Amino acid sequence: MTDYITIAMPKGRIFYDACHLLREAGFDLPNEFETTRKLILTIENSNFRFILAKPVDVATYVEYGVADIGIAGKDVILESQRNVYEMLDLGISACRMAVAGLPSRKQQSSVTKVATKYPKIATEYFKKQGKQVDIISLNGSIELAPLIGLSDYIVDIVSTGQTLRENGLVELTKIMEITSRLIVNPVSYRLKKKSIDYIIEKLKPIVEVTGVGMD
Amino acid sequence: MTKPYMFEKPLGLRDTLPQAHRISYELKDLFYKEMNQWGYDFIKTPALEFAETVGKASAIDDHQLFKFIDRQGIPVVLRPDMTTPIARVVGSELKEAVLPLRLAYTSALYRAQKSEGGHPSEFEQVGAELIGDATPEADAEIISLMVKLFEIVGLDPIRIVIGHVGFVDAFIRDLVFDEEDVHTLRELLYMKNDVGFRELVAQLDIPQQNKTDLNQFIDTRSLDIDKTLQFMEHHPCSDYYQEVNNFMHLLKAYGLLEKIDLDLTLVPHLDYYTGFVFEGYGGKIGFSLASGGRYNDLLKQFNRPAPATGFGIRLDRLIESLPMEAFPDEPEKVAVVYELDTIQEALEYANQKRKEGIRVVLQNAKSIQNERAFQEQFKTVKSFIKTGGLSI
Structure with a gap:
């Protein structure tokens, strides 16, 4: 019996990079892969099935084992704290988690307010700095928060920094580098070891090449 | 405080309805019989234990404990594991009992x-502890008992992953000199974060060869047993190679080898383990079903130093991982309906059937509100009604 492997792919920003990487690794992804609106895709004559999920949900699908492996950003992995193997740094969709704010700002209230989509990462970071801050959770357009006085700073991912610049914000501190990772469900790894090791072995050489000169 | 709705239960708690209860009861019954036959005696301990003793020794994170103050003002916890209470019993009530001691339990x-689905706050665990036997034969017995329990309930496939925390510690300490780095690397193994492990290794101030060794250590997870053993042999850490090698031979003798994955990188969440550790996987869910290992230092905390090993199976997860066919349909019930005049005959009939092993519901006709709905629940309805209605 060959094992059926379900791979959770993140829609959006990372998706194209991930598809490119998989093709390079020898996966025969059909051309309409990037344009289809289907949520479950199978490749003919193979034992691979892809599910297309919202990036923040990839780690959830993998933790519950409905997807055996997944591609997820380090930001998502850190924020969701799922019990999954983080096996490979794929080196794709590189960006950084950073603190940003207005170039000059007097803090009016006695407590620092931080708006973010990543409350756990932000809390952890400021804790390590010995600072207690108020976290305000937002779901998008984080840059708005300091502009209209909702927060003093934001914690968000920055890739080119263009959104920050256009909104008159500056990057103040880099918290960490973010890349996408290959994550694996611990049970799937045990029960479908051969197939999963095969995928990892195919990805490894390509990832190592892309990884050069990352920093 | 917001007022809960009348139907609500505290976070993470569940009701067990008849069908689920029957399944769990049947599994426990099978387990009870099997473990009994292996000479394990069942025990029960209280749900509440002192936070200062069992709570502390159980090595469960503080934020995972249900902790409160009892009426004497002493902090207590709802037992978060069974191994520690059993260690307490062996060190007190059973302190005269002859070792080795074989104990078993089924306990919430x-x-x-x-607060997410699949992570209940109260769950049942079935387990066994073999106390007072330091030999690998004891570990092998525990693992083979666990596999046996999986087999009798029809779990398929079954994978047992075996590691050795003593080796992990010795191996890393051999190559990494800073105690805090050793601790962080161990933590990263527990978190299953290979990427983080390799990143930290790259940053460490240690010889290049040590870095290569550490990275190869992570790579051993994909190797088969023989190759993994070869890796151990080439990186001598005291006697661990011999110990693990012998253990694999032992498991072969038990006929378990084809179910075994040797994974040197396995680091479990409870840190009272000292030697071989293992996890059980199988069936169709994404979570591990069982875990266990050797804990030679725990009983010392309860004034009776003794080596020990044991396992625990999560019943809720095991049930979810079994195929539906594993649970035979419930034997159907027969209804016996009577009225005041016929109660004597109805009783005799019902008792006779019950003796034959048939499930019988004895029901006064007066209390039946909807005849049809009532009938639909039963395979047959035996009527002792003389005056119309339910004339089946």
């Missing part, structure tokens, strides 16, 4: 967990 455990 309490851990304040995520």
Whole structure:
């Protein structure tokens, strides 16, 4: 019996990079892969099935084992704290988690307010700095928060920094580098070891090449 | 405080309805019989234990404990594991009992967990502890008992992953000199974060060869047993190679080898383990079903130093992982309906059937509100009604 492997792919920003990487690794992804609106895709004559999920949900699908492996950003992995193997740094969709704010700002209230989509990462970071801050959770357009006085700073991912610049914000501190990772469900790894090791072995050489000169 | 709705239960707690209860009862019954036959004696301990003793020794994170103050003002916890209470019993009530001692339990455990589905705060665990036997034969017996329990309930496939925390510690300490780095690397193994492990290794101030060794150590996870053993042999850490090698031979003798994955990188969440550790996987869910290992230092805390090993199976997860066919349909019930005049005959009939092993519901006709709905619940309805209605 060959094992059926379900791979959770993140829609959006990372998706194209991930598809490119998989093709390079020898996966025969059909051309309409990037344009289809289907949520479950199978490749003919193979034992691979892809599910297309919202990036923040990839780690959830993998933790519950409905997807055996997944591609997820380090930001998502850190924020969701799922019990999954983080096996490979794929080196794709590189960006950084950073603190940003207005170039000059007097803090009016006695407590620092931080708006973010990543409350756990932000809390952890400021804790390590010995600072207690108020976290305000937002779901998008984080840059708005300091502009209209909702927060003093934001914690968000920055890739080119263009959104920050256009909104008159500056990057103040880099918290960490973010890349996408290959994550694996611990049970799937045990029960479908051969197939999963095969995928990892195919990805490894390509990832190592892309990884050069990352920093 | 917001007022709960009348139907609500505290976070993470569940009701067990008849069908689920029957399944769990049947599994426990099978387990009870099997473990009994292996000479394990069942025991029960209280749900509440002192936070200062069992709570502390159980090595469960503080934020996962249900902790409160009892009426004497002493902090108590709802037991988060069974191994520690059993260690307490062996060090007190059973302190005269001859070792080795074989004990078993089926018990609810309490851990304040995520509010998300699949992580209940109260769950049942079936387990066994073999206390007072330091030999690998004891570990092999525990693992083979666990596999046996999986087999009798029809779990398929079954994978047992075996590691050795003593080796992990010795191996890393051999190559990494800073104690804090050793601790962080161990933590990263527990978190299953290979990427983080390799990143930290790259940053460490240690010889290049040590870095290569550490990275190869992570790579051994994909190797088969023989190759993994070869890796151990080439990196001598005291006697661990011999110990693990012998253990694999032992498991072969038990006929378990084809179910075994040797994974040197396995680091479990409870840190009272000292030697071989293992996890059980199988069936169709994404979570591990069982875990266990050797804990040679725990009983010392209860004034009776003794080596020990044991396992625990999560019943809720095991049930979810079994195929539906594993649970035979419930034997159907027969209804016996009577009225005041016929109660004598109805009783005799019902008792006779019950003796034959048939499930019989004895029901006064007066209390039946909807005849049809009532009938539909039963395979047959035997009527002792003389005056119309339910004339089946």
